[in-house]
Amino acid sequence: MNRRHVLLSASGLMAGACVQSPVQPPSPPRPQLPGAPLKISEGRLVRITVCTRPFRPAGPRIERELFGEKIVVHNYGHGGSGWSLSWGCAEDAVALAQPGEATSAAVIGAGVIGLTTALRLVQTGARVTIYAKDLPRETRSARATGVWSPSSRIGLRSAVSEGFGDTWERWARSSYQTHQHYIGSLGAPVEYVPFYSLRSHTPPPGAAAQRDFLHLSRRVRDMMPRGRSLPDEAHTFPVASAWRSLDMAFNIASYTDRLVRDFLAMGGRMVRRSFANRTEILGLSEGLIMNCTGYGAKALWGAEDLAPVRGQINWMPPQPEARYGLYHEDVYVLSRGDGVIVQYTGPNDDYGYGIEDETPDREEMRRAVATVGALFTDTLT
Numbered sequence: 119m120n121r122r123h124v125l126l127s128a129s130g131l132m133a134g135a136c137v138q139s140p141v142q143p144p145s146p147p148r149p150q151l152p153g154a155p156l157k158i159s160e161g162r163l164v165r166i167t168v169c170t171r172p173f174r175p176a177g178p179r180i181e182r183e184l185f186g187e188k189i190v191v192h193n194y195g196h197g198g199s200g201w202s203l204s205w206g207c208a209e210d211a212v213a214l215a216q217p218g219e220a221t222s223a224a225v226i227g228a229g230v231i232g233l234t235t236a237l238r239l240v241q242t243g244a245r246v247t248i249y250a251k252d253l254p255r256e257t258r259s260a261r262a263t264g265v266w267s268p269s270s271r272i273g274l275r276s277a278v279s280e281g282f283g284d285t286w287e288r289w290a291r292s293s294y295q296t297h298q299h300y301i302g303s304l305g306a307p308v309e310y311v312p313f314y315s316l317r318s319h320t321p322p323p324g325a326a327a328q329r330d331f332l333h334l335s336r337r338v339r340d341m342m343p344r345g346r347s348l349p350d351e352a353h354t355f356p357v358a359s360a361w362r363s364l365d366m367a368f369n370i371a372s373y374t375d376r377l378v379r380d381f382l383a384m385g386g387r388m389v390r391r392s393f394a395n396r397t398e399i400l401g402l403s404e405g406l407i408m409n410c411t412g413y414g415a416k417a418l419w420g421a422e423d424l425a426p427v428r429g430q431i432n433w434m435p436p437q438p439e440a441r442y443g444l445y446h447e448d449v450y451v452l453s454r455g456d457g458v459i460v461q462y463t464g465p466n467d468d469y470g471y472g473i474e475d476e477t478p479d480r481e482e483m484r485r486a487v488a489t490v491g492a493l494f495t496d497t498l499t
C-alpha cells in the first residue's frame with residue numbers, strides 16, 4: 119500500500135470502496151533529543167585551561183576604605199559566581215564610591231568584576247582608566263565555564279554576616295536582569311540552552327563537603343524556567359533517568375568582547391600595568407581606586423582570607439549544530455560558541471579547595487572525557 123493509500127484510508131475517504139483490514143497508523147518517530155550528538159574524545163581535545171576561583175568564606179568584599187585622600191573601594195572574592203553576580207556587585211561598589219561627574223577613577227583589574235565595575239562607573243560620567251596585569255581575554259574570568267551559577271562557592275554559612283542572603287538575592291536579581299539585555303545581541307553573549315541532568319543509577323549518598331558552603335539558589339528559583347523529568351522514550355541518552363531544563367549560558371569570549379567595546383565606546387581607557395604592592399597603586403594620580411583584582415588581592419592587599427579553588431576545563435572544537443549542556447556523573451558539559459567544554463566538577467564543593475596550582479591535569483581530563491564521551495560512543499567521528 120502506498121503512502122497516499124494510507125492517508126486516504128486513515129481519513130475515511132476510501133471507506134466502502136474496498137474491504138481491507140484496518141490500516142495501522144505508523145508509530146510516531148522516536149524523538150531525537152538532545153539533537154546532534156556531542157563529539158567528545160581525547161583525540162578531539164584542543165586545549166586545557168585551568169583557573170582559580172577567588173573564594174572568600176565571608177562572601178565577596180565590597181567595602182570602602184580611606185588611605186589619606188584616596189578612596190579605595192574593594193570588589194573581590196566572588197568564588198564560583200563572579201560572572202553571574204557581576205552586575206549587582208558592581209552597582210553596590212559604585213554606590214560606595216559616590217563618584218561625581220568629573221571624578222577621575224582607576225579600576226585595578228580587567229576580569230569580569232573590573233569590566234562591569236568600570237562600565238557602571240563610566241556611566242556616571244567619571245573618567246575611568248582600567249589598569250591590569252592581564253587584559254580581559256587573558257584573565258581568569260576568561261577561563262570560566264560560563265553558566266548562571268550565582269550561588270557557587272559564594273561563602274560559608276558559618277562565616278557570612280547576618281543578612282548576607284538578602285544582599286546576595288539583590289545582587290542575583292539585579293545581575294540576572296542585566297544579563298537579559300545581552301540576549302539576542304551579536305555573538306550571543308548570553309543565551310538560554312537546553313540542559314540535561316543525567317543519571318545512570320540512583321546515586322549513592324555522595325560524600326558531603328566538609329565545609330559548610332552556602333547554597334542559596336532556591337531563593338531565586340522563580341527567575342528560571344522550570345525543568346521536567348523526561349520519560350525514557352523521549353530521549354536517546356543511555357541512562358536510567360534524565361531531567362531537562364534551560365540554563366542561562368554566557369559565551370565568555372563574545373561577552374568579554376562586548377563589555378570591552380562598550381567601555382571603550384563610552385570613553386574609558388585601558389592600560390596594561392602590573393603592580394608589585396598596594397603602595398604602587400596608591401601612587402596613581404586618580405583619587406578613586408576600585409580594587410577588582412580577584413585572587414590577586416591576596417598578594418596585593420594582604421587579603422589572607424582569600425582561598426584558591428582550582429577548576430579545569432577541557433576544550434573540544436565548537437559544534438554549532440549541537441548547542442546544549444549536560445551533567446553526568448560529576449562531569450559538566452556545555453556547548454558554547456567558542457567550544458565544547460568538559461569539566462570534572464568533583465563530588466562536592468570541596469573539590470579543588472586550597473589548590474593554587476594552575477598546571478593542567480591530564481588524568482583528570484581523561485576521566486572526564488571518558489565519562490561523558492561514553493554517552494555518545496556510537497556517533498564519534
Ligand SMILES: Cc1cc2nc3c(=O)[nH]c(=O)nc-3n(C[C@H](O)[C@H](O)[C@H](O)COP(=O)(O)OP(=O)(O)OC[C@H]3O[C@@H](n4cnc5c(N)ncnc54)[C@H](O)[C@@H]3O)c2cc1C
Nearest residue numbers: 200201202227228229251252259263264265393412414429
Ligand atoms: C573553572 C572555573 C569555572 C567558573 N565558572 C563560572 C561560571 O560558570 N559562572 C560564574 O558566574 N562564575 C564562574 N567562575 C567564577 C568566576 O570566573 C570568578 O568569580 C571571576 O572570574 C572573578 O573575576 P575577577 O574579575 O574578580 O578576577 P580575575 O578574572 O582573576 O581578574 C583579576 C584582574 O586583576 C588583575 N590583577 C591581579 N593582580 C594584579 C596586580 N598585581 N597588578 C595588576 N593587575 C592585577 C588581573 O590581571 C586581572 O585583570 C568560574 C571559575 C572557575 C575557576
